Amino acid sequence: MLAIKKARKLIEDKPNDEAAPVLAEFVQALENDQAFVLGRLYDLDYKRFELALEIMAEWRLDRHFSSKAKARLVQASQEWMTAAESAEAAEFADTSSE
Secondary structure, eight states: OHHHHHHHHHHHHOTTSTHHHHHHHHHHHHHTTOOOOTHHHHTSOHHHHHHHHHHHHHHHHHHHHHHHHHHHHHHHHHHHHHHHHHHHHHHHHHHHHO
16 A cells, blocks of 8 residues: 555645645545546646556555455355354254164
């Protein structure tokens, strides 16, 4: 999250910079899954525009890995539930046959 750190530093160190509120709103929109008018990024100077693109790339990568982790967690919990149900059924079968 290097780009986010760069943006945070800019916002904290230079709050009156015209890019600071735009980048802050952009980051908040990404984090909260809200709409953002992309044309506002075009008004930034090229260096700040590139920073916004870096932020978006990191955000996308983070979401990608986050969704993969959630999918693995769901799969693991389903496997655990299946194993637990099988063990319970086997235990019931053992006690029924006695």
